[in-house]
Amino acid sequence: MTRDAAPRPDAFTVEVIRNALTAIAEEMSLVIMRSARSPLLREAGDLSSALTDAEGGLIAQGRDIPAHLGIMGSTVQEFLKRVPKSRLRPGDVWFLNLPEVGGNHLPDVKAIRPVFAEGAVQAFAVSLAHWADVGGARPGSYVPDARDAWQEGLRIPPLRLFTSAGPDREKLDLVVANVRGGEEREGDILAQMAATRSADERLQELLASYGAATVQAAIADIHDQSEAKMRAAIREIPDGVYEGEDFLDHDGIDDHPIAVRVRVTIAGEEATFDFTATDDAAKGPLNATPFTAGASVFYAMKAIAGPDIQPNAGCGRPLKVITRPGSLVHPPWSRPVVGGNHETSQRMVDAIFKAMERVVPERLSAGGSTTSGLLLFGGTDPRTGLWTTLYEVHAGGEGARAERDGGPTARPHMSNVMNTPAEIIETFYPIRIERQALRPGSGGRGRHRGGPGQERHYRILAPEMAMTSMVERTVIPPYGLQGGEPGLPFEIVVERADGRRTAISGKTHVTLHAGDCVIMKSSGGGGYGAPEQQAKGQERT
């Protein structure tokens, strides 16, 4: 590279290149949503796109899922430790899902494509997609009672599935043979490939019109700008050591809450997040990787300190994350992690919020549905004879804020996955949605009230379906802030065809039969400020 010789591009050029890079990442998400086959991708949008620099520093991301976006950089960095750049070729697309390769959990499969110009790798395009099934002990690859990593599904180390000559058929067949819904999965793999291809083409245009040296200089400048802004934002928070904790309901095996504890040190323009006091690694699948801890810290500080700062590797430079090996958020690689990705990652954000309540309460929202609220339905559709897996996440009420009530049913923090419309569920799965409505009275009281959760009723139409739950906030409810009351917790009830009703756990699996109905009630948001303040002349309905 001729980076040293590059003149520093003017501010206008940097601005154009910055926006072009973001547009490329956003377009990747559009390409995959439009061409993918599984409803989880094309309807719910459980996917993310990003560009990193040649060393794995995040440059630009789509408007996707923070839990994904926070591990894009570490995925490329760890990938490069296993696959040296000398082995990369133009047109390669490498797939992987191993959590230890900078990642989070097996269902989130990453496609990495090196982008070449002037004979060298200039950037990486990364397309992450949540596969509705990645093999393992149970349909949908969520095994609530898993005790090791191998029960959770097919483990894919960096594997070159495409070269410039096209797909590597044998490797592709090996992957597809080991997951359920093979044809749908192959369609999703092609869609991920297509997303990285579109990024490659657009980047080639950009590199050709400005030259690689100018683009690289602009990227360096973009990172520096975000770093400077994040440092300035941290300076505005009073120095000090702040501690916060929140709890997971249980890990699906041992029936007791698990503590997530953080010690936040704000010192000048740098911040350290020390999770050492968090409980030990769980037996069940609630463990989170240290890369996920980094994603949680990145999100929390963006949201609290710098919501307007362009998210890239520069934002992360003044942030330090400490995890204790052997703990819930730095487990041995043999431990299961599938739920930790979206449950424990959210609880880390909650712990950080509770730590920061002492200093910047006016910037925070009270507790929301910081869980995926995931229900997985698997079974053969009698209309087609084909196996189907519905992966559906449920939002609860938004936490209230200093200036307003919480809104109804919204995905908070690390997630932003959409619901699958009832009409799409009924078209593609042997399920009827009998009701989807708000859950009245579920928001916590306060000077401002938490938002209401929702109810959804799933009537089973197939002779038999398996259902798995991966739901938190069923025991420990979303918290209030500044004296506000907590919201109601999640509730899942199975009503059998004969009318018997059973409340079920947030981490279990049950067998359902035709006529059974699953009633899902999501949590309400926490209130903000003492409820008495509301009574004094600010009564709301």
Place this chain on the structure above:
Amino acid sequence: MTAAWRVGIDIGGTFTDVVAVDGAGGSVRMGKVLSQADPVAGIVTACRSIGIELPAASDIMYGTTMATNAIVEGRLAPIALIATEGFAEVLDIGRQNRRELYKMAVTPRPEPLVARESRLEARQRMDAAGAELTPLTDAEIARLAAAVRALGVESVAVSLIHSYLNGDHEARIGEGLKGVVPFVALSHQLNPEPREYERTNATVMNAALMPLVARHLEQLIERLGARTGLHMFHSAGGMASAASIASRPLALALSGPAAGVAAAAAVARRLGLPRVISFDMGGTTTDVSIIVDGRMHIDSNQRMAGYPIRQMMVAVETIGAGGGSIARQDGQAVRVGPDSAGADPGPACYGLGGTQPTVADANIILGYIESGRRLGGSVQLDVARAEAAFAPLARAFGTSVQGAALGVRQVANANMARALRRVTIEHGVDARTCTLLAFGGAGPMHAVSLAREFGIGKVLVPRFSSGFSAFGCMTAEMNYAEQRPLHMRSSRWDATELASIAGRIAERLKEPMIKAGCAPESLRVAVAGLLRYTGQSDAVEVPLVAPYDVLATDRAFKATHERLYGFATDEVWEVDTLRVTVSAPPKQTLATLPAEAVAASTEPVARRACWFDGDQPRETPLYDRDRLPAGRKIAGPAIIADTWSTVIVEPGSTAWADEHAHLHIDLEGGRK
């Protein structure tokens, strides 16, 4: 007998523009009047201002911001919604995602457009194959009708689960509401696609616009009489009949802006300009859009005021800054807009009672517009009133009125620069490689300084720049389109059935066009399918060509899929939706419009003192735009004006007219 005029009209927030050509194509007229509270009266006045009484018009081609403003300003009629039992709160739940990833202060989604107490649940249900699961009884219809009557609304949206497969229950409820409310919007007619939240929202927005739009069209048609054809400009850049608009008024969501962009695209194609930013600055708002290779950017996934719209619309960035935008002091800063003096009272210089300083007042203070000039007959511009309005601002900032006026212009330009940024660099297009195509009353007065700020090297002010959207309405291709779900699989292909359906739709579409005087043999029919692999979400558009051979269609689909997504497989695909478009070539284009016969002259008609920076005015020559010979270069500073438009050629730029009477302005130091 009077000549039959073809009239293009664009009603904006401040002005109503009109362009007319006589039937023989021998004469063209243009006018501009202030918009009136009653849009029908406004149309009558606009036509009269150019000597045309409405009965003499053979066709009125009409674009309006009526629906746009109602949506953006939240002035929608209160309505009721009838949903399937258990689904009345689909509007609150939405897709459960939040609009901002990191900004917690922003509410996750905008408020539903129907109050909860005005949402009713119907006992009925279709299944995913469109078969009736729970019948809809007559008693239930009667109960709903009574409940609607008790609510006292005049418009109702009906959106039932799976109605896009079987609209029978919606249709029966619609029947049952006849005589109860004047307006009913049925989701299976308006947006026959799955996904209950988006379809319900589109239906609700239609229902909420119906009273406003339908009443207006009724009055207009009554006024026009039966012999005048009325064609409405819709959001995707073409024309539709008044009857089809009355039943789906959401198609007008971007009517006004789309007309200007369509005209700009036509100019871009004619002049071979690869990248054009269309910059339409009117009295109230400024609309910016990007045109690449002569094509408008059409997108069916847009939102307005935060709500999904779900129909094909040109992608326009609108900001609340125009000539009428009001300037005010805000601490140590000056803010401009988004509130506008509009047409009533108008900027202070209009002398209609406005006393607050506006962007238009700044332009007259700086000498760009001549004091004493008449606008639209009744308005005589008065610099003294403008200066009086600016005096408090000048005092507050310790400067002259000219200094304050220059400052207000700078702030207004910065607002517009942000919109330019959004449509160009956020799409990865370098604005510096674009031509800024400026129109609307105020566009040509701001274009050159805006271009300089952005590093744009070339500005184009088209002929009829002041009434360019009205001109766009008149020269637009008349096209009518209809689409309907087909769900025909490649494995069960029936070319005869397809031909018969497409043929029936085409005949229906041709009817109003033939009635409007189009020769039947001149009408072109285009059939397209939205195709996808079974199980995919988004479909790709593929032209379907008679005799609708399945193998040819298969090849075309795979080639398109390969081009868009980089792969294609041999799996079963289906024609999800059939789209039939019938179009007639425009009767007028720029090239066929008659040129005015006036003696060419390059001598300035006057000289005026104009301010371009804070210090001193500069002696600036004024040229008559109508008399400027093609090719003759005019160096800035200069002002080139005609009856309706004023083009500021700032110092450091050079202007010349081409043979079509478009004005080109090259900036020093800009890319060419």
